[in-house]
Amino acid sequence: MYEYEQEAYAQGFRAVCGVDEAGRGPLAGDVYAAAVILPQGLEIPGIDDSKKLSAKKREQLYEQICAQAAACCISSATVEEIDRLNILQASMLAMRRAVAGLSICPDLALVDGNRDPAFPDGLACRTIVHGDARSGSIAAASILAKVARDRYMKALDAKYPAYAFSKHKGYGTKLHYQMLDENGVSPVHRRTFLKKWEAGR
Structure with a gap:
């Protein structure tokens, strides 16, 4: 899980951050992203792709990561930004905001997926497909983003x-569509995600 980080430090990088997002697929709510710099040599037991962990385990690891990270930041892009920019660009924006909010300036970002978020100031970037299962710092970022977004959906x-957001976290479940049919669209729904549903009403 720490091979990418170790390799980067061996190449002379001084501060490597992992970056990941949560909430690209839901019909409602902001998209979240996190950036995490773990101290060199730190390995947090149990860290993994947030989707493979139970909610309870994610919460435990969230507190551990926040306490032990050299730097971390959680950010988001709003529903309005998602509808205006599209979800991919809004996710990239949330990632850039998370990296910009770090208290330590990284010189390399390891990013989950295959898209470079185009970080400013010449920050080096390496994209890693399934990075949340292959890089400790990306996995840590995925956990922070997921827990933060789940807490936001509970709020x-x-x-x-009327929409039972705490149950489905905004994803397009049968229950969620049932709530939409009964109550219509709320101010926190992504209108661009609901075109097919609205056309079928």
Whole structure:
């Protein structure tokens, strides 16, 4: 899980951050991203792709990562930005914001997936497909982004109880579409994701 980081430090990089996002697929809510710089040599037991972990384990690791990371930052892009830019560009924006918010300036970003978010200031970037299962710092970022977004969706559930956001986290489940059929679109729904549903009403 730490091979990419070790290789980068051996090549002379001084601060390597892992970057990942959460919430590209849902019909509602902001898209989140996190950036994490782990201290050289630190290996956090149990760290893995956030999708493979239970919610309880993610919460435990979230606290551990925040306590032990050399630097970390969680950011997001809004529903309005998703609808205006498209979800891919909004995800890239959230990633850039997360990296910009780090208290330590990284000189290399390891990014989950195959898209370079086009970081400013000449920050080197390496994209890693399935990086959240192959890089410790990307996995850490995936956990922070996922937990932060789940907490945000629970808060939205309290604000818009008719949509059961805490149950489906905004994803297009049968329950979610049922709630949409009954209540219509809320201010936190991604209108560009609902064109087919709206056309079929």
